[in-house]
Amino acid sequence: xxxxxxxxxxxxxxxxxxxxxxxxxxxxxxxxxxxxxxxxxxxxxxxxxxxxxxxxxxxxxxxxxxxxxxxxxxxxxxxxxxxxxxxxxxxxxxxxxxxxxxxxxxxxxxxxxxxxxxxxxxxxxxxxxxxxxxxxxxxxxxxxxxxxxxxxxxxxxxxxxxxxxxxxxxxxxxxxxxxxxxxxxxxxxxxxxxxxxxxxxxxxxxxxxxxxxxxxxxxxxxxxxxxxxxxxxxxxxxxxxxxxxxxxxxxxxxxxxxxxxxxxxxxxxxxxxxxxxxxxxxxxxxxxxxxxxxxxxxxxxxxxxxxxxxxxxxxxxxxxxxxxxxxxxxxxxxxxx
Amino acid sequence: xxxxxxxxxxxxxxxxxxxxxxxxxxxxxxxxxxxxxxxxxxxxxxxxxxxxxxxxxxxxxxxxxxxxxxxxxxxxxxxxxxxxxxxxxxxxxxxxxxxxxxxxxxxxxxxxxxxxxxxxxxxxxxxxxxxxxxxxxxxxxxxxxxxxxxxxxxxxxxxxxxxxxxxxxxxxxxxxxxxxxxxxxxxxxxxxxxxxxxxxxxxxxxxxxxxxxxxxxxxxxxxxxxxxxxxxxxxxxxxxxxxxxxxxxxxxxxxxxxxxxxxxxxxxxxxxxxxxxxxxxxxxxxxxxxxxxxxxxxxxxxxxxxxxxxxxxxxxxxxxxxxxxxxxxxxxxxxxx
DNA sequence: GTGAAAGCGCTAACAC
DNA sequence: GTGTTAGCGCTTTCAC
Numbered sequence: 001x002x003x004x005x006x007x008x009x010x011x012x013x014x015x016x017x018x019x020x021x022x023x024x025x026x027x028x029x030x031x032x033x034x035x036x037x038x039x040x041x042x043x044x045x046x047x048x049x050x051x052x053x054x055x056x057x058x059x060x061x062x063x064x065x066x067x068x069x070x071x072x073x074x075x076x077x078x079x080x081x082x083x084x085x086x087x088x089x090x091x092x093x094x095x096x097x098x099x100x101x102x103x104x105x106x107x108x109x110x111x112x113x114x115x116x117x118x119x120x121x122x123x124x125x126x127x128x129x130x131x132x133x134x135x136x137x138x139x140x141x142x143x144x145x146x147x148x149x150x151x152x153x154x155x156x157x158x159x160x161x162x163x164x165x166x167x168x169x170x171x172x173x174x175x176x177x178x179x180x181x182x183x184x185x186x187x188x189x190x191x192x193x194x195x196x197x198x199x200x201x202x203x204x205x206x207x208x209x210x211x212x213x214x215x216x217x218x219x220x221x222x223x224x225x226x227x228x229x230x231x232x233x234x235x236x237x238x239x240x241x242x243x244x245x246x247x248x249x250x251x252x253x254x255x256x257x258x259x260x261x262x263x264x265x266x267x268x269x270x271x272x273x274x275x276x277x278x279x280x281x282x283x284x285x286x287x288x289x290x291x292x293x294x295x296x297x298x299x300x301x302x303x304x305x306x307x308x309x310x311x312x313x314x315x316x317x318x319x320x321x322x323x324x325x326x327x328x329x330x331x332x333x334x335x336x337x
Numbered sequence: 338x339x340x341x342x343x344x345x346x347x348x349x350x351x352x353x354x355x356x357x358x359x360x361x362x363x364x365x366x367x368x369x370x371x372x373x374x375x376x377x378x379x380x381x382x383x384x385x386x387x388x389x390x391x392x393x394x395x396x397x398x399x400x401x402x403x404x405x406x407x408x409x410x411x412x413x414x415x416x417x418x419x420x421x422x423x424x425x426x427x428x429x430x431x432x433x434x435x436x437x438x439x440x441x442x443x444x445x446x447x448x449x450x451x452x453x454x455x456x457x458x459x460x461x462x463x464x465x466x467x468x469x470x471x472x473x474x475x476x477x478x479x480x481x482x483x484x485x486x487x488x489x490x491x492x493x494x495x496x497x498x499x500x501x502x503x504x505x506x507x508x509x510x511x512x513x514x515x516x517x518x519x520x521x522x523x524x525x526x527x528x529x530x531x532x533x534x535x536x537x538x539x540x541x542x543x544x545x546x547x548x549x550x551x552x553x554x555x556x557x558x559x560x561x562x563x564x565x566x567x568x569x570x571x572x573x574x575x576x577x578x579x580x581x582x583x584x585x586x587x588x589x590x591x592x593x594x595x596x597x598x599x600x601x602x603x604x605x606x607x608x609x610x611x612x613x614x615x616x617x618x619x620x621x622x623x624x625x626x627x628x629x630x631x632x633x634x635x636x637x638x639x640x641x642x643x644x645x646x647x648x649x650x651x652x653x654x655x656x657x658x659x660x661x662x663x664x665x666x667x668x669x670x671x672x673x674x
Numbered sequence: 675g676t677g678a679a680a681g682c683g684c685t686a687a688c689a690c
Numbered sequence: 691g692t693g694t695t696a697g698c699g700c701t702t703t704c705a706c
Contacts, residue, residue, distance in 0.1 A: 046450045053386070054698090054701090095433065110431070341683065362685090390684090392685040
């Protein structure tokens with residue numbers, strides 16, 4: 001293995017000069033820099049990550065904790081992870097993948113052994129058991145999602161309340177007066193994941209504000225569920241003409257189910273969703289939707305973390321990304337029957 | 338930060354004793370071990386990963402390179418990644434996530450800096466440009482998928498040829514005489530990913546062996562594609578009664594399309610697939626399928642890598658997992674019209 | 675603008 | 691069964 005002393009000897013300088021040439025932490029003469037760079041190239045030198053981490057107390061690795069649980073849309077997690085890795089590389093950092101399953105012990109392990117410099121957590125719950133640990137940890141972290149209190153933490157997510165409102169506002173503008181929210185599976189609410197509840201809040205608040213009749217339905221997304229949900233909605237709200245779907249796997253089956261029940265989308269029923277753009281675009285009937293900006297969230301999360309690592313003290317505790325609604329073929333002005 | 342010398346002092350032993358107590362690399366008396374463990378617990382000691390890597394030249398980290406490209410089913414990648422992380426943890430290793438995008442330079446970087454001890458690569462192509470690098474690298478690797486020549490490498494995957502055969506065998510047993518393969522998107526074949534071609538080989542060979550009429554159709558999986566494919570199949574092979582689908586996103590839409598064209602599954606048409614069990618089970622008509630065992634492949638890949646890291650020299654170059662076909666509701670005996 | 679040298683915290687000979 | 695100690699390869703003072 002070629003080491004820094006080899007490079008130094010080859011370039012006729014001291015090891016520290018090589019180190020400084022690499023880090024840019026002190027001025028190096030043009031000529032010296034050139035010689036060092038050439039030596040590095042000729043010898044194919046790569047600094048040893050462990051030695052570097054030991055001497056500098058920086059591993060240049062971030063931990064990313066991904067959820068595994070039911071009710072979480074896998075492509076969103078994956079897109080997010082890829083975005084984190086890509087952005088981190090832009091800051092010369094790598095990403096260590098942890099599963100939620102490892103729990104607090106896993107976080108403590110990678111943080112305390114100095115394997116990672118900082119952490120990104122997905123799928124944060126209202127009363128997430130990891131919160132006290134994160135506050136106590138000597139390493140910065142960023143959470144995707146909002147707990148009950150983000151005091152002393154850094155959180156980022158789509159503004160789900162505003163997203164719920166945006167969907168209803170859109171339906172209201174189109175003249176719809178009876179709307180329903182088809183939400184995430186019940187377990188998502190039960191375990192108090194904030195984003196699901198925020199959508200409900202926004203949905204309900206906007207419906208009330210516009211004077212619309214509204215109802216909320218947490219839904220599973222198994223084989224026959226779409227049909228059952230569609231039937232129930234129509235039974236309970238016969239005048240229903242606007243639906244907001246916040247449940248990725250149910251979106252397409254639900255539209256199919258409505259059509260099989262004789263309702264045209266958007267002729268009889270307007271459907272909007274909160275989901276990744278890809279899903280909304282590729283549906284048989286492209287769906288008007290508020291985008292779930294996984295890639296942007298990942299990018300922003302890394303940026304926040306880098307600021308914290310750089311010692312920036314006024315990094316915002318809460319970052320809410322404004323919803324972006326894209327109109328597609330699934331919504332239309334209400335036709336008076 | 339509490340270090341090994343702190344623990345040693347607190348336990349009244351030498352640092353090396355603490356180190357050996359931790360690694361088990363030499364016998365420690367019962368009494369000493371107890372004192373060391375207590376000191377570790379009381380002080381909350383965690384060995385510094387970088388220092389360890391430097392002194393032992395082992396980082397206990399594996400690199401996992403995931404693909405991003407079109408035609409790759411995301412949930413499969415994610416399941417695989419989770420399985421790798423979970424299995425690696427069982428061997429006291431962590432996992433660094435790399436994207437295919439980083440290319441050979443990324444592999445070289447993490448290998449040469451000793452950031453990782455070994456590598457796992459997904460989505461290997463027949464003439465993968467990374468092959469020479471992997472052979473040259475001083476660190477062991479395992480590939481998911483098979484290149485044209487696996488000489489000097491370690492590869493593992495589902496036996497896709499046998500999987501294609503198993504599907505046809507099953508259809509043949511049920512009396513079907515005209516079968517079609519609905520394959521992955523054309524770009525998957527163009528870039529010569531071996532698994533897609535192996536399915537075709539197995540499918541064709543088995544069809545020939547059984548004397549069945551057969552045809553192969555690489556397919557996109559966009560919005561209207563299912564319908565178009567269904568129509569084309571029926572046009573070109575009016576006597577078609579058996580279909581093998583090797584294209585996850587197209588599976589359900591395709592069945593829907595067939596039914597909309599007036600064909601009952603499995604009444605008029607039997608459908609089998611090569612896909613994750615979850616997908617096959619949760620379809621509206623549960624699909625007879627050969628499982629894509631992502632979790633098992635991930636687990637086995639890590640195990641192979643651990644054997645190589647342990648110095649085992651007769652690790653098999655090629656591991657082909659035998660297909661497992663599960664009968665579900667989508668296939669039935671051919672009814673003579 | 676550059677060099678010398680003292681660690682960073684751990685492992686693994688080598689000694690006993 | 692345990693202790694001593696010389697590194698592992700790098701960063702970063704301190705000195706010039």
